[in-house]
Amino acid sequence: MELRLRDKVAVVAAASQGLGRAIAEELAAEGARVAICARTVAKLEAAAEEIRRRTGAEVLAQPADVRHATDVERFVNAAAERWGTVHIAVANAGGPPAKEFLATTADDWEQAVALNLMSAVHLARAVLPPMRRQRWGRLIFLPSVAVKQPIEGLLLSNAVRSGVAGLAKSLANECAPDNVLVNVVCPGYTRTERLEELMATMAAQRGASRDDIVCGWTEQIPLGRLGEPRELAALVAFLASERASYITGTAIAVDGGWVRSLF
Numbered sequence: 001m002e003l004r005l006r007d008k009v010a011v012v013a014a015a016s017q018g019l020g021r022a023i024a025e026e027l028a029a030e031g032a033r034v035a036i037c038a039r040t041v042a043k044l045e046a047a048a049e050e051i052r053r054r055t056g057a058e059v060l061a062q063p064a065d066v067r068h069a070t071d072v073e074r075f076v077n078a079a080a081e082r083w084g085t086v087h088i089a090v091a092n093a094g095g096p097p098a099k100e101f102l103a104t105t106a107d108d109w110e111q112a113v114a115l116n117l118m119s120a121v122h123l124a125r126a127v128l129p130p131m132r133r134q135r136w137g138r139l140i141f142l143p144s145v146a147v148k149q150p151i152e153g154l155l156l157s158n159a160v161r162s163g164v165a166g167l168a169k170s171l172a173n174e175c176a177p178d179n180v181l182v183n184v185v186c187p188g189y190t191r192t193e194r195l196e197e198l199m200a201t202m203a204a205q206r207g208a209s210r211d212d213i214v215c216g217w218t219e220q221i222p223l224g225r226l227g228e229p230r231e232l233a234a235l236v237a238f239l240a241s242e243r244a245s246y247i248t249g250t251a252i253a254v255d256g257g258w259v260r261s262l263f
């Protein structure tokens with residue numbers, strides 16, 4: 001399928017590794033010019049260089065902490081100044097710690113809101129004005145399958161990410177008259193550095209081995225395995241393209257069948 005992303009400008013937040021990185025590479029491979037951000041400069045620049053080498057695409061690396069509106073604005077402006085506008089934006093961030101409720105502090109809650117809700121708000125505020133002016137845009141939020149079914153052990157994530165789903169659905173309605181499409185892609189258990197960290201934390205919390213933790217997860221997944229980042233990136237690239245021109249205000253899980261509800 002020809003996705004026709006050539007010459008589109010994409011910004012992918014939190015993309016030096018894991019899901020964000022895989023999405024940036026997929027969009028670049030489909031011909032888009034891609035800006036990526038993260039906090040750790042050396043890793044960010046290495047990721048940008050590797051994506052350029054593999055795809056031949058133009059890639060801009062801009063250090064930013066997505067919890068801060070000014071950083072996010074600077075990130076989006078850097079892409080718009082280099083390439084004239086922004087067509088596609090992917091709102092991503094790191095994940096909050098795995099804790100039970102009584103172990104969480106007020107600061108944990110503030111950090112989770114800043115990282116997993118306000119980061120999405122900051123990106124939407126920065127990209128929607130140019131998208132609406134040009135009457136073409138794709139805004140894709142990347143929370144978690146937790147917006148469809150809470151995940152055991154990830155209480156902060158379960159609580160905060162639902163706000164992103166509400167934001168996305170509201171923005172889809174508000175922006176549709178300007179042909180700006182807003183959707184949610186919900187990752188299930190996907191093999192990334194974050195999942196490795198969660199494995200180690202949960203193994204320590206439960207006195208189990210990492211293999212036991214992975215087995216516990218895969219037993220709940222009808223496809224019987226963890227996902228790969230490129231499997232999620234393929235859906236994001238499709239939603240970012242002209243081929244997805246009648247899809248807005250929806251949330252699609254990429255989870256090997258893990259969510260038990262009808263939708």
Ligand SMILES: NC(=O)c1ccc[n+]([C@@H]2O[C@H](COP(=O)([O-])OP(=O)(O)OC[C@H]3O[C@@H](n4cnc5c(N)ncnc54)[C@H](OP(=O)(O)O)[C@@H]3O)[C@@H](O)[C@H]2O)c1
Nearest residue numbers: 014016017018019038039040065066094095144190192194
């Ligand atoms: N992998 C899964 O199975 C899974 C499932 C459901 C949901 N998710 C969620 O999807 C998101 C991405 O997951 P992942 O597995 O790709 O995570 P990851 O492997 O930990 O990668 C996170 C990326 O985000 C960047 N980042 C973290 N905090 C940031 C901040 N404040 N500002 C800017 N960049 C930041 C990191 O770079 P720096 O640290 O250098 O900033 C890194 O590039 C997370 O929110 C995660 O909780 C993942």
